[in-house]
Amino acid sequence: MTDSSFKREINRVAHELSLIYENLIAPTVNVELEARMTIPFIESFEGDERTITYFRCPDFPSLTIRKPENKTNIIETKELVEKRVIENVTFALSIEKTYTEFSFRNSLIPSITRTIRRKRIRNQPNIDITEENGIFTVEIEFNNKNYNEIFDIIKSYKVPFWPSIKPKETHSSEILGVVLSNRYFNYGWCISTKADGVHVLLYCYNKNVIAIDDSGRIFNFCESVSLQNIDESEDVYEAELMQNEILIFDCLKHNNKNVTEYNYLERLRFVELDKYCTNKIMRVKPIHEFINFEQFCKAINNAQQDDVFSDGFILTSLGPRTSDVFKSKEKPTVDLLYSKGFLFLSSEKISTRVSKNDNYPFIENCIYEFSLDLEPIKQRNDKIIPNYYIPPEVNPFMKIAKSIGVPCLRYHHNKIKYILLQKLPKKSTLLDIGSGKGGDLSKWNHLHFSKVYAVDPDLELRNVPKFVVPIKDYVQNIPPIQFDCVSILFVPWNKDFLNIIEKAKYFILATMDYPSNYECNCFKCEVEDDNFKLHIPNSQTALDIQEKTIDIKKLIKYLNEKGWKYEEINFPLTFASEDEKILSNMYSFYFFELKSAVLK
Structure with missing residues (x-):
């Protein structure tokens, strides 16, 4: 800003x-x-x-x-x-x-x-x-x-630029959503190592340097410079304070000018290592650019070879400076507040969380870093507040690069569901078959359906907005209700669905209609006659799927005879491994519309 x-x-x-x-x-x-x-x-x-x-x-x-x-x-x-x-x-x-x-x-x-x-x-x-x-x-x-x-x-x-942007620890789907978004895609991205030091801003004035960490602690590298000189600083760098060196990874001010609107590579070129005096070696942290999946994997591999004491990776846009900076750690940790024997996240007023180590010398109302099994690691004097949440996913960058749990395909399928739902009329009533835990709630809300009947025998909605009517049952057993649209998205096909579809005017379908025998590290698909088995390790929803293959040509012919027209949605998966692309090609996506609805 x-x-x-x-x-x-x-x-x-x-x-x-x-x-x-x-x-x-x-x-x-x-x-x-x-x-x-x-x-x-x-x-x-x-x-x-x-x-x-x-x-x-x-x-x-x-x-x-x-x-x-x-x-x-x-x-x-x-x-x-x-x-x-x-x-x-x-x-x-x-x-x-x-x-x-x-x-x-x-x-x-x-x-x-x-x-x-x-x-x-x-x-x-x-x-x-x-x-x-x-x-x-x-x-x-x-x-x-x-x-x-x-x-x-x-x-x-206010101190200019302080406190600095903190990298977010999030899940692979959000990372892919940001990386592939239109506002950043033209700039490209880069991967760098997450240096395990103290995150600081360097205020450089008259050949001398002051560093301020995230908690406000001040590191003065020269007695002649004080905090009052910060407003007069000629250059401001973002860096990691290591034991014997300072790793610079961004320039926010150069020659008294705010340069945060410049692209990242331009900002790095403004760094002048020999201009200022400190008792530590100063160098620029290596970065590795990418714009496609193959380059992303190469960037991860190259970052692992960098001469930096690291505990993970950082993802940064090559465009102007933004708050969308992400981190990924092989061994995620969480910063918690210790109070009266319990460990608190920032947003919590109540906690039953306790340390795994009863003998650790905790200090009341101080912040400590813990492993995810709550083993204390160290006190965090450089932290102002504890984390807001427990890291949602372990090492998401590596999961993307290694296709662990097919994260690129899962993100792609989620985007396709939104494209299909967009084709249905606004303010219409939707019957969704196989709603599960309500992963599409936000899509329904954003697309302004007047009412959604969420049907699933194992329904477990995280929350139930007013426009959603939960029905925990098989769709064959639902009472007589009125609806305009039906969605069947990645749900095993059942011929009884036709009785439901024929009561609607619009119908969207996402299905595996072309399964093939294939085995790799990230999935295994076996086809026998008109049945298939799909196993995706490290996946919550596809560990052991067994389904009857839908005869899509027969379905299209039947619906056409009943007065329906259809459109196949072609939306190829591009940012993914070759194995994920092969699995993606086994799926198809369709939008059906009753011809009489078109005439009206």
Whole structure:
């Protein structure tokens, strides 16, 4: 985000929330409107120490409930009304109430205890700086009368480019979705090693360097340079601070100019290694470009040969700097907050998660890195907050490269389902056969079906929106219902489906109609007469499939005689291994439409 757009967004949100604030003001209600932002470490900070105990209330799970140490028999509650986030600035509008212990009659369960230091900087608007476990935050409490001062206050504390973008740990389908999206595909991508060091921004000024890590810790490589020189920095680099060297992998500012809108390769060419003095060797981290699947696999192999102490891979767009940076680790870890014997993700108020090692010397309210089986690895002093979620997939980059669980084909099939569903009329009623766990819920919602009957004898929907009617049964047993469209997507064919299809006007089908004998590391297909067996290791849905092969020509002829026309959807799989492409060619995709519906 440019400086001008950042200013515009801050002013817009502050103004919008101040209007809501004004409407919420009432004699018995205390409305709090604040902006919070993490700032770098402050030397010789002196603040008033206080301990706050937090509770949860089963009757009111949305309330934040606390007991301040210095207020005997007082309970304070806070309920979030509105939250907005712009880069690292969080706006929060809340309603606060104060009770005596005797007047708050609901049961309370102790949650966490925090010890902080707080210092009031100024009043109207109120500015406080708090410190907790070495992490500093500026908090600005404002209202509908002074909201227009917020940007200038934030600007006075904000460090350019800090905190930096953090690589996301996600699953292979999201990675493929981003890599193959139109907005990035023309630029291409690159793979690099994920260096196992401390992630920092380097602020370079007058031949000297200051580094700031993600938690705000400052590493000064020259006594003559201080934090005040950051605004005067000529160059800003993103890097990994290793034991004996600094690995630079991006340039954000060059010769006093913001260069984040430049392409990645151009930004790397701006790095000047001999321009600044540090006590560590500085070098640029190698990157490996790719635009197709074969080059992706080669980039992974080449990155493994790089002379970098690594614990995984990083995926970065070769276009202008964005937040879409991904990481993949062979041995995924998770950063959790330790509090009263339990381990918390960032979004959790309740946790039953405990460390596998009872004897580890944990410090209360500190963040630690754990293996996925909760074996403690190390304390993370460079972390501001714990992870928001457990890594969803182990080493997704390698799974893509090795076709483990056929991730490229799964992503491709998911995209084809969306293309097929798009062909059905908007606001129509859909009967979906074989809905399973509701993997297509988001597609149904996005395509604005007025109603969807989700039918499956083993139906396990993760959630049930109002427009979805779950039917946990075989489709042959459903009661008389009205629908316009039928979808049968990767479901074993049954001739009884014809009775259902003939009640509709539109019908989409995804099916394996051309199976063939083939065996490789990622799948095995066996054909015998008009039956086939498909086994895909490391797959949740295709470990052992046995089906009768559909006679697609016979089906098309039958429906044509009943007044249907059809269109075969040709959408070849391109970003995948040769084995996945062979499996993909065994499937076909069709859109059927009743001719009378066309005439209408």
